[in-house]
Amino acid sequence: xxxxALTKGVPDFSDGAVSFDEDGHLERGKTPTVMNPNDHFAxxxxxxxxxxxGGHVSGMSMGxxxxxxxxxxxxxxxYSDDSYLISDRALAASDTWATAITLSAAIEKYQEEVADxxxxxxxxxxxxxxxxHTGPQTxxxxxxxxxxxxxxxxxxxxxxxxxxxxxxxxxxxxxxTVEAPLPCVVITDPEFEPTxxxxxxxxxxxxxxxxxxxxxxDHDDHLTTWGHADLNLDPDxxxxxxxxxxxxxxxxxxxxxxxxxxxxxxPTDEDGLEQxxxxxxPFAAGD
Amino acid sequence: xxxxKPVGGLEGEYxxxxxxxxxxxxxxxxxxxxxxxxxxxxxxxERGTEAGSKNVSGGLIYAEESAPYTIxxxxxxxxxxxxxxxxxxxxxxxxxxxxxxTVDLTDLHEHDTEWCDAVLRRHMDSWLESRVxxxxxxxxxxxxxxxxxxxxxxxxxxxxxxxCDELDPITADFIVAADGVNSxxxxxxxxxxxxxxxxxxxxxxxxxEMDPQEIxxxxxxxxxxxxxxxxxxxxxxxxxxGGFLYTNEDTLSIGTVFHLDSLVAEQxxxxxxxxxxxxxxxxxQWIGDDYHELxxxxxxxPDSKKVAHREPYRDRLVLVGDAGGQMQAQGPIIKGxxxxxxxxxxxxxxxxxxxxxxxxxxxxxxxxxxLEQSGTMAKLRPRxxxxxxxxxxxxxxxxxxxxxxxxxxxxxxxxxxxxxxxLPKAYNSPxxxxxxxxxxxxxxxxxxxxxxxxGRTVHWENEVEPPSLEERIGDLTYNTDVGNPHIxxxxxxxxxxxxxxxxxxxxxxDFGGGCYRSETxxxxxxxxxxVSLDTQPCVECGTCAIVADTEWEHPRGGKxxxxxxx
Numbered sequence: 073x074x075x076x077a078l079t080k081g082v083p084d085f086s087d088g089a090v091s092f093d094e095d096g097h098l099e100r101g102k103t104p105t106v107m108n109p110n111d112h113f114a115x116x117x118x119x120x121x122x123x124x125x126g127g128h129v130s131g132m133s134m135g136x137x138x139x140x141x142x143x144x145x146x147x148x149x150x151y152s153d154d155s156y157l158i159s160d161r162a163l164a165a166s167d168t169w170a171t172a173i174t175l176s177a178a179i180e181k182y183q184e185e186v187a188d189x190x191x192x193x194x195x196x197x198x199x200x201x202x203x204x205h206t207g208p209q210t211x212x213x214x215x216x217x218x219x220x221x222x223x224x225x226x227x228x229x230x231x232x233x234x235x236x237x238x239x240x241x242x243x244x245x246x247x248x249t250v251e252a253p254l255p256c257v258v259i260t261d262p263e264f265e266p267t268x269x270x271x272x273x274x275x276x277x278x279x280x281x282x283x284x285x286x287x288x289x290d291h292d293d294h295l296t297t298w299g300h301a302d303l304n305l306d307p308d309x310x311x312x313x314x315x316x317x318x319x320x321x322x323x324x325x326x327x328x329x330x331x332x333x334x335x336x337x338x339p340t341d342e343d344g345l346e347q348x349x350x351x352x353x354p355f356a357a358g359d
Numbered sequence: 360x361x362x363x364k365p366v367g368g369l370e371g372e373y374x375x376x377x378x379x380x381x382x383x384x385x386x387x388x389x390x391x392x393x394x395x396x397x398x399x400x401x402x403x404x405e406r407g408t409e410a411g412s413k414n415v416s417g418g419l420i421y422a423e424e425s426a427p428y429t430i431x432x433x434x435x436x437x438x439x440x441x442x443x444x445x446x447x448x449x450x451x452x453x454x455x456x457x458x459x460x461t462v463d464l465t466d467l468h469e470h471d472t473e474w475c476d477a478v479l480r481r482h483m484d485s486w487l488e489s490r491v492x493x494x495x496x497x498x499x500x501x502x503x504x505x506x507x508x509x510x511x512x513x514x515x516x517x518x519x520x521x522x523c524d525e526l527d528p529i530t531a532d533f534i535v536a537a538d539g540v541n542s543x544x545x546x547x548x549x550x551x552x553x554x555x556x557x558x559x560x561x562x563x564x565x566x567x568e569m570d571p572q573e574i575x576x577x578x579x580x581x582x583x584x585x586x587x588x589x590x591x592x593x594x595x596x597x598x599x600x601g602g603f604l605y606t607n608e609d610t611l612s613i614g615t616v617f618h619l620d621s622l623v624a625e626q627x628x629x630x631x632x633x634x635x636x637x638x639x640x641x642x643x644q645w646i647g648d649d650y651h652e653l654x655x656x657x658x659x660x661p662d663s664k665k666v667a668h669r670e671p672y673r674d675r676l677v678l679v680g681d682a683g684g685q686m687q688a689q690g691p692i693i694k695g696x697x698x699x700x701x702x703x704x705x706x707x708x709x710x711x712x713x714x715x716x717x718x719x720x721x722x723x724x725x726x727x728x729x730l731e732q733s734g735t736m737a738k739l740r741p742r743x744x745x746x747x748x749x750x751x752x753x754x755x756x757x758x759x760x761x762x763x764x765x766x767x768x769x770x771x772x773x774x775x776x777x778x779x780x781x782l783p784k785a786y787n788s789p790x791x792x793x794x795x796x797x798x799x800x801x802x803x804x805x806x807x808x809x810x811x812x813x814g815r816t817v818h819w820e821n822e823v824e825p826p827s828l829e830e831r832i833g834d835l836t837y838n839t840d841v842g843n844p845h846i847x848x849x850x851x852x853x854x855x856x857x858x859x860x861x862x863x864x865x866x867x868x869d870f871g872g873g874c875y876r877s878e879t880x881x882x883x884x885x886x887x888x889x890v891s892l893d894t895q896p897c898v899e900c901g902t903c904a905i906v907a908d909t910e911w912e913h914p915r916g917g918k919x920x921x922x923x924x925x
Binding site (some may be wrong): 270 | 374492525526
């Protein structure tokens with residue numbers, strides 16, 4: 073099985089890493105870039121396929137040259153055999169549509185020059201854009217079937233079929249089991265969990281994890297970068313010109329003003345704590 | 360995995376490995392290393408998130424001159440990479456109140472000893488795990504962590520493999536149960552039970568942080584030296600057992616070990632007995648100020664004299680180490696890990712020698728013979744003990760001896776100058792120590808009288824304030840399997856399970872945050888005391904499996920307590 077796992081760099085929104093200006097706008101320059109957290113599950117699904125059926129996993133991302141660090145993170149934190157970065161000034165400011173066109177062109181180039189692809193994995197929406205468009209649009213451009221919200225995955229290589237469990241959220245959450253032919257685009261749900269019920273699979277998982285961590289040390293030796301010229305795309309379909317989406321403004325949602333007065337009490341302040349107890353007394357009595 | 364071998368009579372196909380080793384402590388590691396040396400495809404299943412994360416031991420590993428295998432033979436560089444300090448000095452302190460008589464036991468310690476090192480299990484076992492994984496990977500197997508083997512797979516009543524929480528059943532030609540003192544496999548096979556408290560010891564231990572230079576200064580050691588101190592006497596009231604202090608690289612292991620039946624009979628709180636040792640004036644010279652405890656742990660210890668299995672096999676399953684009761688505790692001699700190493704290696708050799716034999720019990724029988732012929736079983740179940748214990752441990756004999764010793768005549772006999780000269784000699788005789796019956800006489804009365812008659816009064820102030828049980832539990836790391844408790848109380852009456860409230864090392868009579876609690880419930884006007892359980896603080900020692908009426912299992916792989924020191 074040959075898989076491509078799509079990943080994207082996003083601002084590190086974790087506490088202590090992220091930086092906002094006075095108006096509440098994200099300070100992109102001061103916030104480090106990390107792999108989109110949801111992509112972790114896509115990579116886990118690709119690794120599960122690699123463990124169970126052998127083959128090859130390529131990490132792929134579109135973004136500035138510095139995004140090689142994102143592909144390195146994917147290789148180190150989960151698994152990939154090699155990395156493909158689609159990077160060119162002409163691609164800057166692409167929206168999800170232009171990105172999907174570019175990525176599908178890159179996947180087609182990969183099929184022509186590297187090997188046929190059975191599966192493309194992507195995570196469920198990025199932490200910055202939150203659109204969830206890119207994966208499905210890439211499938212549309214490739215004219216491949218797509219299975220979304222996947223929480224468990226089984227592949228039958230001989231039948232060239234996959235069977236997936238999908239988490240369908242609604243009034244009642246349901247788990248739907250679907251089948252699809254390969255090649256196929258699989259979008260993992262954050263609830264995705266790889267399953268390894270065979271000792272041989274766990275041993276292989278352990279071996280591959282050790283291998284990929286070792287490989288990530290020399291990540292750039294395993295990195296292929298393709299530019300606009302390599303993909304030979306019409307300039308009207310890529311970058312800013314190819315992006316129909318216009319984000320007219322971004323308004324931070326102000327924090328709800330506190331309506332009640334708060335009194336801060338130091339935990340070591342005995343008198344203060346006594347006061348807290350007194351205040352709580354009526355509630356404890358059930359009044 | 361080379362092939363999937365169908366097992367007739369059972370549906371479907373199972374994964375098959377030639378050998379499965381359950382548990383990656385020293386016994387399992389030794390077995391796996393020898394199997395790999397024989398080029399036998401070996402899968403090792405370990406329930407901890409890393410080997411050593413489920414293990415606690417007092418902390419001395421011996422290499423015996425007479426043993427067929429030592430851990431350094433099987434794992435070159437073990438001492439340098441995985442052990443702490445060697446024990447170069449060995450002393451026992453007999454205590455009566457503030458009076459202490461110290462006897463040098465170095466001769467006894469060095470009898471049949473090539474070397475002896477202090478160890479901390481997380482560091483040691485995780486090092487072993489990585490070596491074992493390297494060796495077994497060569498055979499097509501390897502080590503898997505976070506996998507709990509929960510029972511035996513049988514076909515037509517014969518053991519043919521193992522079942523796991525995390526994996527589908529696996530068959531094997533040879534199964535080594537090295538799954539520790541609470542071995543679920545030994546119990547499933549009907550080879551061990553959890554019936555009698557008198558067959559077990561319970562140990563609790565504190566690992567205390569100390570700068571290496573401080574250790575050298577306070578214990579008078581060179582950087583490559585270490586010391587073992589043992590403690591006995593009336594320090595622990597009438598509870599039969601003793602204490603120890605071992606020096607590690609940059610920590611101390613300080614603990615107490617007691618007969619479980621005695622803990623139950625005296626209704627003693629294990630953590631308080633440990634505190635009694637930590638706060639004794641004698642300790643102030645070593646841990647007097649700035650006491651910083653890194654970890655509190657506990658472990659059940661089988662008494663090999665009573666439970667070392669004489670025929671530790673069934674079908675293609677063999678028991679190794681604590682799982683087979685192979686823990687030698689006789690007076691001041693405490694040896695467990697070295698016997699587990701020997702047994703594990705012998706079990707592997709036994710399989711190799713009988714490989715291809717159609718009888719699945721052939722390796723087990725050979726293993727039994729090898730345990731006998733190598734002298735291992737004689738160490739675990741000394742004949743001298745078997746001859747003397749029926750007399751020595753008889754209640755009447757104990758009472759009479761106690762009476763004589765307590766009388767002026769008896770004390771005088773122990774207290775005379777000749778006795779003083781003979782004392783170190785007697786203590787240092789492996790022969791005499793082997794005969795010591797496990798009564799109060801050996802543990803409490805005799806040491807107390809020795810201290811009373813020969814001891815010096817210790818006047819030091821001990822300022823150590825041991826952490827509370829709540830703080831100790833708070834410092835431990837847990838990965839709780841929420842909603843899936845691994846222990847169930849079957850009978851919550853005080854009569855059936857009340858002993859767990861004090862005997863459990865993370866429960867106490869006056870403490871609501873432990874595993875076991877007593878609760879007074881009023882129903883229809885009558886009051887009743889019931890026992891309730893919360894497994895969250897559990898350290899998986901197994902005490903309550905013996906002293907209370909429970910259904911006891913290990914938590915799933917990777918769940919439960921995770922020891923950082925061990």
